[in-house]
Amino acid sequence: MEASPFRGVVASLATMHGKQWALRPLLRRRLGLSLRLADVDTDVLGTFTGEVRRAGSARETVVRKARLGMAATGSPVGLASEGAFGPHPVAPWTAADVEYVALLDDRTGLTVVEHVVSVETNHGHVVTDGRDLAAVLAFLRGVGFPHHAVVVRPAAGTAQPVKGIGRLTDVLAAVRRACAESADGAAVLCADLRAHVNPTRMRVIAAAGERLARRLATPCPACAAPGFGPVGAEPGLPCRDCGTPTPRDALLIFGCDRCPYRSRRPLADAADPGSCPVCNP
Structure with missing residues (x-):
């Protein structure tokens, strides 16, 4: 290295x-x-x-x-x-x-x-009144519980959410409390994204x-500072069928944080006609 x-x-x-x-x-x-x-x-x-x-x-x-x-x-x-x-x-x-x-x-x-x-x-959530246990269990399976923790909060109101829940008994207890504290009797159960x-x-x-x-x-080719890499893109990739510029990116711009040096590299040869303003207006 x-x-x-x-x-x-x-x-x-x-x-x-x-x-x-x-x-x-x-x-x-x-x-x-x-x-x-x-x-x-x-x-x-x-x-x-x-x-x-x-x-x-x-x-x-x-x-x-x-x-x-x-x-x-x-x-x-x-x-x-x-x-x-x-x-x-x-x-x-x-x-x-x-x-x-x-x-x-x-x-x-x-x-x-x-x-x-x-x-x-x-990433996702479900709103529940706590009575449909099958829906709660299906959501938990979908977010990878218990290896991934979940959060429970009232659907309406200002009560603080309960975070980092990793046991089913704790989830069900938190849902009951949140429903009782919520103005509409419902709780929001969501993946804990921390x-x-x-x-x-x-x-x-x-x-x-x-x-x-x-x-x-990656050093900059001009000044040798570290961190040379993508800093932007230029649209206008031509349509494969008619050649009209499309909103798709045509060029990837590489640059340095320390000096003005920039280089451009093509991303693809042509765009699918589905993104063309002429072929697919």
Whole structure:
């Protein structure tokens, strides 16, 4: 392995949810980078269950989270990850997990953010009045319970959710309480998306970390700074049948965080006519 500018460096990692288990081994192996856990409350930046709303995008938040860890530890190098769940950006009928991992290095002014979009997620919920046990059990099987924990909250009202539930008896008791506390007599049962109780999400975080490690091991062809990689795309891929430019991306733009150097690489030869404004108006 080529000499890494991060070999022997200790970076802060801002996490409350065990993400070091996904990131520490691969960063040490690929970059020689060690991680030091930062004692910070990352929930102040937002929670999946809505008690604290996230201000800004996941990409913006992952940089703020890394800054929290750097401030808490005094380290000039910081790492963080942040996830977002919802419709897939290309196939909106499919649920997706988008995981961002960022490394900030104040020694050199470097900020590198990578991400992975994955359909491997148990993101979902069901509303129940507690009487249809079969529906509750079917949902639990679908989200990988008990290997994946769940959250229960009242469907209407301000009562706090119960998180990290991993036993069936506790799920059923929490559903009964939530129904009793809810203004409409119903409870919401959903997958717990926090990384330490969601092995599926932890695997996606590891994949994002692997992509970040590869990028940090790639020097800029112009200035040799680490982190050369994709920074954008250009649409206009021509239709396979008529040659009309389509909204599909034609070129992937690679760039450096430290200097203006950019390069462009084609993504594909042609677009399917289904995305063509002429062939499929």
